[in-house]
Amino acid sequence: GQQVMQIPQYQHVQEGEDFTTYCNSSTTLSNIQWYKQRPGGHPVFLIQLVKSGEVKKQKRLTFQFGEAKKNSSLHITATQTTDVGTYFCAGYYNFNKFYFGSGTKLNVKP
C-alpha cells in the first residue's frame, strides 16, 4: 500500500543550528503537506506543495518538493526554542486519503 517514510525520528540541536527532516514515498505523490505538533498539542498545518521541484519559504523554514514528486524536505535555519515539536509530512495520492510520515521530533537546547 501507500507509505510515506520520514527521517530522522529524533533530532537534538543547539539553538542556532540548522535542522532538516526528509520524507520519501515509493510512488508519485499528488501533493504533500507539512504539519507541526507542539508537545501535548494537535497537528497544525504549515504548508502544501503541489508542483514538481517546488520550493516555498516561510521566514526561517524552507520546504522543497522533489522533481519526481516522491520526496520532500523541511529545513529550518538557525533554530530557536520556539521550533520545538514534532514535524510531520502528509502525502496525498489522489484517493481521498492522506498518509502521514512517522514524524521527526525536534528538541532545541538553549
Added chain:
Amino acid sequence: NAGVTQTPKFQVLKTGQSMTLQCAQDMNHEYMSWYRQDPGMGLRLIHYSVGAGITDQGEVPNGYNVSRSTTEDFPLRLLSAAPSQTSVYFCASSTAPGPPYEQYFGPGTRLTVT
C-alpha cells in the same frame, strides 16, 4: 468559529466496553477524517468522509465504525474496546481532500483501554 471540537478530552475504558468519540466542525467542511496517533508511528487514518452520508475506510479501520448524518458531525464508535486501541485520537476537517485545502485538527481525545 470554534473550528474542530472533540469530546471527551480523556477517557478510560475497560476491555469490551463500547463508546463514541464525538467530533464537530463549524466551518462547513465537506471532508472529515479520524486519525489515531501512537508513539513513533505518526498519524494513521481510520475512516474518512467526503460529505454527509458518505464514509470510507482508511488504513486501520478494524474495530471502529463511523457515520456522517450531517455536514457538521462525524462520530467515531469503538464497538468493543481492546488494549490495542489505547491511543490519541484526532479528528480533522477540510473543504476537500488535496490542494489547495489544508486540514484542521481538533484537540484530540486521549483514550486508555485497560
